[in-house]
Amino acid sequence: MTARALETTHDQRRDQMLVAAAELIAQRGFSETRIADVAERVGASPALVIYYFGTKDSLLTGALRYSEDTFYSAADEMLGSAASLRERLEILVSLTCIPQREDEVPGSWGLWFDLWTQAFRHPEVARDRIELDQRWRDTIARVVKDGIEAGEIEPFDAEGFAVTFSALLDGLTIQVALRDPVVDPERAFTIAMTFAARELGLEWQPSNDRKKIQNRSKNGQDR
Amino acid sequence: MTARALETTHDQRRDQMLVAAAELIAQRGFSETRIADVAERVGASPALVIYYFGTKDSLLTGALRYSEDTFYSAADEMLGSAASLRERLEILVSLTCIPQREDEVPGSWGLWFDLWTQAFRHPEVARDRIELDQRWRDTIARVVKDGIEAGEIEPFDAEGFAVTFSALLDGLTIQVALRDPVVDPERAFTIAMTFAARELGLEWQPSNDRKKIQNRSKNGQDR
DNA sequence: GCATCCTGACTGACTGTTCAGTCTATAGAG
DNA sequence: CTCTATAGACTGAACAGTCAGTCAGGATGC
DSSP, X not given: OHHHHHHHHHXXXXXHHHHHHHHHHHHHOGGGOOHHHHHHHTTSOXXXXXXXXXXXXXXXXHHHHHHHHHHHXXXXXXXXXXXXXXXXXHHHHHHHHSOOOTTOOTTOHHHHHHHHHHHHHOHHHHHHHHHHHHHHHHHHHHHHHHHHHTTSSOOOOHHHHHHHHHHXXXXXXXXXXXXXXXXXXXXXXXXXXXHHHHHHTOOOOOOTTHHHHHHHHHHHHOO | OHHHHHHHHHHHHHHHHHHHHHHHHHHHOXXXXXXXXXXXXXXXXXXXXXXXXXXXXXXXXXXXXXXXXXXXXXXXXXXXXXXXXXXXXXXHHHHHHSOOOTTOOTTOHHHHHHHHXXXXXXXXXXHHHHHHHHHHHHHHHHHHHHHHHTTSSOOOOHHHHHHHHHHXXXXXXXXXXXXXXXXXXXXXXXXXXXXHHHHHTOOOOOOTTHHHHHHHHHHHHOO
């Protein structure tokens, strides 16, 4: 029991540090994040951070993992509360294309860039990312399959769709995150939904209920 | 004339350093690139690099710019030598999805990730990237318009297509660059071409002449 | 008294940038 | 044609700051 309790606080501390690291990475970038910053953020000494993670790299890549992981978990949870295929697609798209609240952490766009950059040159990170992306494609495919089983659309190659759709979403995310004037969030949303609708043989029109989705995605992201 | 000659060697030195920096960034990453490395690569002292660029950051962002710029120039040039819309599309797609030779520099995938990461947090870089991306979309739109004018396809919203298509290409590039086992280069190529063909009302079948395109893109990239 | 959590003080390595001054070549003066 | 002044390219050496990681030991709970 004691060991249990200790382990709990131990894990809590760990998570605190991971969250703090993720926030800092999102703000300043991977290579600009110092362990002293993380330590300050959790009210501890730099030495303690090393005590928990051994090396800086272990902390930062852990933070990347942790953050993306909670993003996907949040996505899964949100999807559970949606009724129709159309709603579920809108959730998927708004999660990737619509800005979240500034102060929110996990899945923040900056982290994607840093994750990709790290994954490109570090095999362990690359492995994690591949796994994460497979999970994302599985989520998309699941949504489509559910739609098929519910009779909302005709049978369809859900996995193939997931590959293409996730690539399109990634590309749109980049434009939105980098504030490209040509691809604002609304346009990105419309492009993605139009593509999905046409591909799946679903009816979809851009409408002003986008805001509703946006708000819901925010709340879903709230801790 | 004398001043000219001097200025020429000056610019040559500058370009040398930019190329060296781009190569190193592609290999090691932006933040892992030291000015001492760049200096060594051009056979000069670190002080000289500073003498030319003032600061490390100025050198590295300059290298990013320079590299992407030559990538787009190479793309424009290659497109000029293609006869049909189908060929031109295949060039666009292979440039983004098919691995280039290892030792080749400009446009190397690692640089994209670093460019995005930097652009996310540094407004000047972000401005450059937006400009670069617009140029890419213009190139795509130009290819489509040429196809329309040549009567190869029906009139079509070329700019709208360019926005969606460039996002899809970016997304596929990520998967390929990060060696996702699900999205190998060939599959990425097929996905992109299938999308373009369907969207534009063009006939296209995956065939084994992809290798031809791949080789051409290599040669086109050669300095 | 043992294990775990935690810290302050320290260090060793790294690295961007500065600076004083060298070397080369050209331009202009005599 | 020679001598010298000037400018630009270039460097070695040192500086100054930064930071990840170490270490010896203190507190706390059991």
